[in-house]
Amino acid sequence: MPELPEVETTCRGLAPAIEQRLIRRAVVRHRGLRQPVPRGLERRLAGLRVTALSRRGKYLLFNCSRDDSAAGSLIVHLGMSGRLWLVDAATPPEKHDHFDLEFDNGLIVRLRDPRRFGLVLWQSGDALQHPLLATIGPEPLTADFDGRVLHGATRKRSAAIKLVLMDSHVVAGVGNIYANEALFRAGIDPRIAAQRISLARCGALAAAVKQTLELAINAGGSTLRDYVGSDGRAGYFQNQFLVYGRAGEPCTRCGTTVRELRQAQRATCYCPQCQRR
DNA sequence: CCGACAACCTGTGAGC
DNA sequence: TGCTCACAGGTTGTCG
Numbered sequence: 001m002p003e004l005p006e007v008e009t010t011c012r013g014l015a016p017a018i019e020q021r022l023i024r025r026a027v028v029r030h031r032g033l034r035q036p037v038p039r040g041l042e043r044r045l046a047g048l049r050v051t052a053l054s055r056r057g058k059y060l061l062f063n064c065s066r067d068d069s070a071a072g073s074l075i076v077h078l079g080m081s082g083r084l085w086l087v088d089a090a091t092p093p094e095k096h097d098h099f100d101l102e103f104d105n106g107l108i109v110r111l112r113d114p115r116r117f118g119l120v121l122w123q124s125g126d127a128l129q130h131p132l133l134a135t136i137g138p139e140p141l142t143a144d145f146d147g148r149v150l151h152g153a154t155r156k157r158s159a160a161i162k163l164v165l166m167d168s169h170v171v172a173g174v175g176n177i178y179a180n181e182a183l184f185r186a187g188i189d190p191r192i193a194a195q196r197i198s199l200a201r202c203g204a205l206a207a208a209v210k211q212t213l214e215l216a217i218n219a220g221g222s223t224l225r226d227y228v229g230s231d232g233r234a235g236y237f238q239n240q241f242l243v244y245g246r247a248g249e250p251c252t253r254c255g256t257t258v259r260e261l262r263q264a265q266r267a268t269c270y271c272p273q274c275q276r277r
Numbered sequence: 278c279c280g281a282c283a284a285c286c287t288g289t290g291a292g293c
Numbered sequence: 294t295g296c297t298c299a300c301a302g303g304t305t306g307t308c309g
Contacts, residue, residue: 003302034285034304058303080303081287096287115286117303132304159280168304175302222302264281267300 002078004140004173005216007058009235010084014109015053017086022104023048023064028120030098033113034079037099037120044122045074045101057136057172060084061127062101073127074101079117084109137171140209145171147203154194154202161197162190162263165209174209176266177222177244182208184243189275190268191261215240243269 002010026045031037038044048064048071055061062074076084087108093100099111099120111118123130137153138144153170154161164170165179174182183190185208188201197205216222221235238245242252247260247269256273 006302032286077303079286080301082302113286114288115301115303117286119304156278157280163280166303177302265283265300 002058002080002082003175003178003216003222004055004058005178005213005219005237006221006235007055007060007078007173008217009221010078011053011055011060014084014086017105017107018050018062018101018103018109019053021050021107023050024102024104027100027102028098029093029100030116033098033116033118033120034077035119035121038122041120041122050103056128056133056139057168058175059127059133063127070125072122072124073130075119075121075123075127075130075133076111077119077132078111079113079115079119081115082111082113082118084111086110136168140171140173140206140213145206145209147199147206150206151197151199151202154197157194159194160191160263161188161194161205162268164194165205166266171209173213177241178209178212178216180244180267180269181242182212184271184275185212187274187276189277190263190270192277243271245269 023045026042028037028042048066050062051065052063053060054063058077060076064071064073087110089102089106089108096114097110097112101109111120121130127133138149154164157164162179162183165174166176182205186205188205216237219235219237219240222237243258246258249258251258251271251274254271254273256271258269258271260267260269262268
């Protein structure tokens with residue numbers, strides 16, 4: 001389900017309902033996520049106030065304080081199949097509902113994650129000091145990421161540009177769908193060695209990453225399978241995919257048949273005419 | 278440092 | 294209808 005636009009959509013959907021609210025209690029029904037949910041997290045969270053909800057890459061950060069002094073952050077990652085939504089206290093949890101955060105207004109932020117590749121973690125103090133967050137690359141939608149940064153980060157990388165673009169240490173939050181889409185928009189063959197791409201083309205690619213992510217956020221994210229946003233509404237960016245999932249169909253730009261191949265066991269879709277070496 | 282690959286899980290759809 | 298297999302939005306750890 002979730003790449004950066006979906007996480008951003010979730011963040012924007014949840015924030016107004018929970019910011020400045022007190023956590024009444026937290027419930028963990030299944031600790032076996034990608035990493036175990038920390039022991040004692042429920043006791044730690046009870047009575048804290050969520051002062052801000054933010055996003056770093058694909059991580060959601062619930063900044064928490066107690067009596068006006070910063071306590072730390074609840075860190076949530078949705079993995080492949082995770083989703084957070086708001087439910088009222090009367091809504092019974094279902095099979096894959098592993099975690100609840102219940103607030104003093106009666107609303108519950110509920111994590112559903114069938115594949116359990118997600119994460120629920122705690123970091124005292126500054127969330128960005130958590131080992132999983134401290135080493136990730138620049139935020140793609142800020143000035144911290146541009147063609148020069150991308151060019152610099154790829155000079156020693158002989159791997160295919162698509163794989164390098166999906167490396168969260170190069171740039172945060174670019175997953176399979178948006179890597180495919182951005183490479184198409186930049187007119188770059190996904191198989192080229194990253195280090196062979198010129199500064200100018202890195203500029204085009206960085207711009208394409210930003211454009212693709214922004215368009216997707218404005219569309220409310222992408223709805224694949226059963227994903228819907230935190231308000232229960234579906235995003236519709238999947239209707240705007242230019243190459244992803246379109247193998248065998250004509251390229252929207254030139255009409256050439258879109259091709260599919262596999263890179264690191266992931267589907268790559270591209271137009272052999274529009275995307276060049 | 279880098280790249281290739283397996284691993285963590287469940288659900289779904291295609292093909293037989 | 295039911296079985297088996299491949300594949301799905303992510304990321305880390307291990308090994309060479």
